[in-house]
Amino acid sequence: MEKFTECLNDLMDYFILGDPTALSAFQQTHQLPNDLLAEFTTQDSGDLVVEQGVIVPLAGIENYPYTIYFNTKGEPSIFEGENDLQFHRKGYNLQVQGGMVYLFTMPYLRDWAKAQELLQAHPTRPRLALANGWYTVEILGGETNTPDGWEPTFEFRLQACDEPPAYAGDIYFQYKVVSREY
Numbered sequence: 314m315e316k317f318t319e320c321l322n323d324l325m326d327y328f329i330l331g332d333p334t335a336l337s338a339f340q341q342t343h344q345l346p347n348d349l350l351a352e353f354t355t356q357d358s359g360d361l362v363v364e365q366g367v368i369v370p371l372a373g374i375e376n377y378p379y380t381i382y383f384n385t386k387g388e389p390s391i392f393e394g395e396n397d398l399q400f401h402r403k404g405y406n407l408q409v410q411g412g413m414v415y416l417f418t419m420p421y422l423r424d425w426a427k428a429q430e431l432l433q434a435h436p437t438r439p440r441l442a443l444a445n446g447w448y449t450v451e452i453l454g455g456e457t458n459t460p461d462g463w464e465p466t467f468e469f470r471l472q473a474c475d476e477p478p479a480y481a482g483d484i485y486f487q488y489k490v491v492s493r494e495y
Contacts, residue, residue, distance in 0.1 A: 314391070315383040317439040322374045323418035328488075330450065330469060331368035333429050334411025339367045340425060350422035364480045366406040369450055373487030375465070377495050380457060381416055382468040383441040391468050392453055399455035399490060404481030407448045407471070414471075415440045447474050454490050465490040 322328060339345075339362055345352050353359035362368055382391050392398040407414065416439040421428035432438060451470040456463040467488075 314386070314388050315441055317381040317416075317437070318378070320379045320381050320416065320439055321418075322376055323420050324376060325419040326372065326374045326376075327419045328371040328374050328416055328467075329368050329418065329422070330371070330407065330414065330416050332407070332409045332411050332414050333432055334413075335367050335408050336362070337425070337429065338410060339365070347425050348423055349425045350419060353422065360484065363482070363484050366408045366447065366477060366480065369405045369407060369452070369482070370484065371452065371467075371488040372485070373489040375489055375492070375495070377465040377490065377492055379490075380464045380466045381439045382466070383439070384468055384470045385441070385443065385472070387472070390453060390470070391457055391466065392455060395458045396466075397456040397458070397463070398453060400453070400486075400488070402452045402483065402486060403449075404483070405450035405452070406478045406480055407450050408477070409443045409445050409448065412442060412445055413440055414443055416469075441471075443471065444473065447477050448472060449474055449478050452488070454488055456490065456492060463493045465492050465495070
């Protein structure tokens with residue numbers, strides 16, 4: 314399981330999980346502008362990009378430092394044991410076209426051409442190398458009990474599948490973690 318610590322929401326209440334290559338292909342196919350933030354928040358393309366498995370948006374992200382886990386091998390969840398699982402969401406899918414998935418924030422969408430360079434230039438941004446193809450995505454969130462105290466935590470469980478799974482996620486779900494420490 315891959316782990317990243319001190320992940321911030323860049324003062325906007327969203328995280329976005331996705332492959333920048335797949336998002337760029339979607340942008341080109343649909344002839345979208347460079348400012349994908351304005352595009353996705355004002356047009357139907359915002360729903361379409363999620364339903365087609367290009368990105369997974371997580372709304373309601375509080376301004377905490379998060380610990381992020383990527384679980385791709387079906388390992389036991391980090392939330393097993395003395396931890397506080399607050400939600401477990403299923404039904405999302407994700408297409409990987411460029412061999413890499415990132416967890417990034419809304420400001421990156423404002424200037425997507427520049428954002429792609431920035432994502433690659435920041436090795437601390439949560440990212441995971443994955444084989445190209447389709448994945449189902451489960452999102453678990455809550456707090457993990459560590460020797461340093463309770464940490465707001467997300468776990469992304471990604472499982473490869475042969476073809477695009479049916480989309481059954483909830484684009485309006487609020488991924489708000491209630492924290493004991495903040």
